[in-house]
Amino acid sequence: MSTGFVYAPALAHTRRNHPENPQRLALLLPTLEQFGVLSALTAVTPQPATLPQLRRVHTAAYIERVRETAHRGGGVLDHGDTYVTPESYQLARLAAGSAIAAVDALLTGSVQNGFVLVRPPGHHAEANRAGGFCLFNNVAVAARHAQAAHHLKRILVLDFDVHHGNGTQHIFYEDDTVMFASIHMFVPYYFYPGIGASHEIGEGKGLGYTVNVPLPPHVGDNGYNQVVNELVWPKAAVFQPELILVSAGFDAHWQDPLAAEGLSLTGYARLVRTLMQMAQTLCHGRILFVLEGGYQQSALTYGILNTMYALLGQDEIHDPIGPMPTPEYDVTDLLYQLRQRHLLY
Numbered sequence: 322m323s324t325g326f327v328y329a330p331a332l333a334h335t336r337r338n339h340p341e342n343p344q345r346l347a348l349l350l351p352t353l354e355q356f357g358v359l360s361a362l363t364a365v366t367p368q369p370a371t372l373p374q375l376r377r378v379h380t381a382a383y384i385e386r387v388r389e390t391a392h393r394g395g396g397v398l399d400h401g402d403t404y405v406t407p408e409s410y411q412l413a414r415l416a417a418g419s420a421i422a423a424v425d426a427l428l429t430g431s432v433q434n435g436f437v438l439v440r441p442p443g444h445h446a447e448a449n450r451a452g453g454f455c456l457f458n459n460v461a462v463a464a465r466h467a468q469a470a471h472h473l474k475r476i477l478v479l480d481f482d483v484h485h486g487n488g489t490q491h492i493f494y495e496d497d498t499v500m501f502a503s504i505h506m507f508v509p510y511y512f513y514p515g516i517g518a519s520h521e522i523g524e525g526k527g528l529g530y531t532v533n534v535p536l537p538p539h540v541g542d543n544g545y546n547q548v549v550n551e552l553v554w555p556k557a558a559v560f561q562p563e564l565i566l567v568s569a570g571f572d573a574h575w576q577d578p579l580a581a582e583g584l585s586l587t588g589y590a591r592l593v594r595t596l597m598q599m600a601q602t603l604c605h606g607r608i609l610f611v612l613e614g615g616y617q618q619s620a621l622t623y624g625i626l627n628t629m630y631a632l633l634g635q636d637e638i639h640d641p642i643g644p645m646p647t648p649e650y651d652v653t654d655l656l657y658q659l660r661q662r663h664l665l666y
């Protein structure tokens with residue numbers, strides 16, 4: 322099995338005391354090397370996304386705004402949460418282009434699956450504005466490229482970052498060619514970005530192609546796997562995707578400082594394996610993970626390591642942190658309602 326690895330850590334996209342900084346990935350390569358994983362991966366070279374590639378998702382005015390902000394020395398967008406440094410425009414283009422390079426490698430058969438390890442993340446970026454530390458929507462740009470350059474008709478974007486992927490949802494909200502499913506913590510008026518309720522299921526042609534799984538805190542390992550097995554997978558089976566792109570955030574880990582969803586590293590590893598089985602069943606195993614959030618360094622590092630093991634077809638799992646010490650919330654009733662809403666009887 323050949324697993325692609327695209328790495329663009331964007332060292333010059335950084336800000337003091339900001340949770341989304343290059344230190345997040347500082348232990349990644351040494352850890353992958355230490356466990357013998359790095360040499361087993363197939364390196365795919367990152368390339369900056371071109372303007373036409375970005376324009377499939379973002380408005381020209383917004384792209385220019387990011388470029389111009391970087392050009393005049395940097396600044397902040399989105400009320401101050403999302404920063405831009407002088408290098409950020411180039412580095413955000415490189416992140417989006419890395420996801421494109423992985424799609425090309427996968428769809429031309431040089432790798433069978435892969436992980437795009439990039440910053441800044443993408444899923445909060447809207448067509449016309451930045452948000453939640455994100456400049457360009459890497460996963461959305463990759464999905465549009467798979468359609469435009471490889472003629473794919475149906476793509477599933479599954480977002481397990483603990484925050485709702487508002488940018489991705491809006492970009493594909495009226496689209497029946499990209500199904501968007503998001504599993505996220507949902508506490509209205511309190512937890513960012515504040516949308517992603519279960520009644521948001523798409524509009525127009527896209528009606529029924531958005532699946533939101535809004536979770537209360539502390540759902541944990543069993544609940545996440547139930548969500549995939551009992552809702553996301555059956556819904557995806559109806560859709561029949563040709564490619565699965567995963568917005569992979571590791572901030573649903575119970576030790577993450579920004580959230581409280583209760584997954585353990587073992588739970589994440591199980592979740593990833595379930596998604597791979599889903600991809601095997603639905604689309605010849607064609608699955609690409611694209612990094613989003615994750616702000617506890619060892620949860621992020623080992624979460625990525627365990628995903629690599631799964632992608633390489635190895636059984637190993639490392640969980641030096643252990644399980645959430647508090648009880649898990651039971652999602653059975655919530656899932657019953659969601660299955661009704663999505664016509665899965």
Ligand SMILES: [Zn+2]
Pocket residue numbers: 482483484570572613614615
């Ligand atoms: Zn997040």
